[in-house]
Every structure is written in C-alpha cells, then in structure tokens.
Amino acid sequence: MTWSFTDSAATFRAVAAAHLAADPARNTAVLTLMDTAGRLGWWEEADGRVTGVLAVAPPGVPSFGAMTEEAARALAPEVLPGAEEPTEVRGETAAVEAYAEATGRPWTPTVRMRLFRLGELTPPDPAPAGRARLAAAADVPLVAAWTREFAVAIGDEPAEDYTGFVTERITEGRLWLWEAPDGRPVSMAAVSRTIEGQARVHLVHTPPAERGRGYATGATEAVSRAALDAGVAQVLLFTDLANPTSNALYRRLGYRPVTDHLGVTFTG
Incomplete structure (x- = not known):
C-alpha cells in the first residue's frame, strides 16, 4: 500500500x-x-x-x-x-x-463545509419577484466586482482582476443573473464545467443591499435547472456550515447532504 x-x-x-x-x-x-x-x-x-x-x-x-x-x-x-x-x-x-x-x-480549523447533491429540484414558492437570465458580455464588469465581493465575504484573498475568470463562465453560458422587476441584476450563480457527470454550483452571491428578497434562491434554482437540462447527472454545491440561511435555502430547493468537509491551516 x-x-x-x-x-x-x-x-x-x-x-x-x-x-x-x-x-x-x-x-x-x-x-x-x-x-x-x-x-x-x-x-x-x-x-x-x-x-x-x-x-x-x-x-x-x-x-x-x-x-x-x-x-x-x-x-x-x-x-x-x-x-x-x-x-x-x-x-x-x-x-x-x-x-x-x-x-x-499544530493546526487549526478554518472552515467547515457540507457537500450537497441535488435530488428533485423544487422551485421556490412563492417565487421571488423578477426573472432569471443568462449573463452576457455587457455584465462582465458588474459580475467581476461581485466576484471580488464574494471572495472577501467567504474569507478568501481576492484577486486583483476577475475579468478573465467571469468572462470564461459567461462565454460558456455557465453564469446566471437574477433581475429585479425593474431590470436591475440583483443576484448571481454559476456552475462549473461538467466532469464525470458532475458539476458544482458556485459563486452564489447577492449584494448586501438586495438580500432578504429570495433573489439568491431564484438564481440558484435557475442555474441548477440549466445544469439538469444540459444533462448533468449530479448537480453539487458546498455550503458553509456556519451559515444556516444558505443551508436552509439549498435544502428547500431539493439539495441533500452528502459529506461534511473541513479546511485546516497549519500554524507551525
């Protein structure tokens, strides 16, 4: 061995x-x-x-x-x-x-995550106001700024420029936005490329001023449905166990726990 x-x-x-x-x-x-x-x-x-x-x-x-x-x-x-x-x-x-x-x-835990797998996708009821749409080239500056906000929010060291990162996802049709009724983008969610029949939802982010209206639920449901429609056999996502709001959101959409994950940092 x-x-x-x-x-x-x-x-x-x-x-x-x-x-x-x-x-x-x-x-x-x-x-x-x-x-x-x-x-x-x-x-x-x-x-x-x-x-x-x-x-x-x-x-x-x-x-x-x-x-x-x-x-x-x-x-x-x-x-x-x-x-x-x-x-x-x-x-x-x-x-x-x-x-x-x-x-x-010596080591210390830094993050505790839970891996979820989509069972039967359940649309939110009531549905949030607005609609989902695929992100387009014109959305790159906004999505890049939101991606930086997302990195900071989860405790990552943000990159200087996310233009290439988000352009790849937008060009490949893997990033969805939720628009408020007035047409403003208010939330986003992306999905990874499909490998071995699995793809992972990520970059679920709503700016603080727009939270509490179900927009992230709408964006996540849209990107999850798009993955299923594309033939993805297993749609996955990770949640931070310290965030009960997101864990509850994903369960309502039909995601079910697979395993718990841990990140540790060595301190010496």
Whole structure:
C-alpha cells in the first residue's frame, strides 16, 4: 500500500479513473482541479485498487478526494514529493483530521463545509419577484466586482482582476443573473464545467443591499435547472456550515447532504 505522485493529469486519469468515476460527487474537488494542479496523488491498496486521491492546487494546499483515514495518515510523512510542505489542507472531515493529526504539526480549523447533491429540484414558492437570465458580455464588469465581493465575504484573498475568470463562465453560458422587476441584476450563480457527470454550483452571491428578497434562491434554482437540462447527472454545491440561511435555502430547493468537509491551516 503506497502513495504515488505525478504532475501529469493524463497519467493520473489513467491510474485513478475507476476510483474517480465510482463516486464523482465525493471526488468533485479533485475532478475540478486535476487539469491545473501542480501535483496529483493516488493511494494504491495491496491488490492494486486505488482508494484515495488528492490534488495540490494552489501550491501548498492539497485537496483530498474520497480516501480512507488509513490513506490520509500514511500521507503525512510523504510531504508530497516535489511540492512544498502543506500550509493548508481541505477534504472530507475524517480524512483531514486523520492527516493533520498524523503530521504532528499544530493546526487549526478554518472552515467547515457540507457537500450537497441535488435530488428533485423544487422551485421556490412563492417565487421571488423578477426573472432569471443568462449573463452576457455587457455584465462582465458588474459580475467581476461581485466576484471580488464574494471572495472577501467567504474569507478568501481576492484577486486583483476577475475579468478573465467571469468572462470564461459567461462565454460558456455557465453564469446566471437574477433581475429585479425593474431590470436591475440583483443576484448571481454559476456552475462549473461538467466532469464525470458532475458539476458544482458556485459563486452564489447577492449584494448586501438586495438580500432578504429570495433573489439568491431564484438564481440558484435557475442555474441548477440549466445544469439538469444540459444533462448533468449530479448537480453539487458546498455550503458553509456556519451559515444556516444558505443551508436552509439549498435544502428547500431539493439539495441533500452528502459529506461534511473541513479546511485546516497549519500554524507551525
């Protein structure tokens, strides 16, 4: 039983394909990151089965896919060959805790998340005022500004410019806006590219002045329906467990819990 590592997404896909395809929901972070990750890793059992995967992106921040606690503990002394010592780690709670404790380094939890998967999409009742529409090129400046607000709100270090980031999503038809009755955009939601039949809703954001009117619910329902209409088998999203409002919102739309996730930062 051993960990192996590569910087080749093609090599990783070839070795870990069965494990990734067996549970794309639990492997969603690795599936999303594998084409841009600096390092990719897989845990192989004695019989040759892959039962754990990870992707390192950005540098020093491993994201775990589905893996056993045994695999997580075994990873600790490896220090991800070819990569810097991790400063953070993210993944399912049990695996992250097993890894963090095995390193012997001091660490602190930074975020507790819950992964949800859409069951039967349930439109909001009553529906919020206004309508959904796909974002267009003219919306790029507004959406880029909102994306920066979103990054700050969730505690991320915001980028200087999100123009390219949002242009990609708008050009590919993956970002929806909710318009108030007067035509003003008041909320947004996006969905990732589809990989292994799964796609993840993200960038759900309503400016503070527009909150409390159900606009985020409308935007999320619209982008979720668009994903289903496009043939996505599993529509996923993450919520912050510290935000009961968003957790309740997604449940009302038909999202159901899959696993809890934890992010930790090493403090020494």
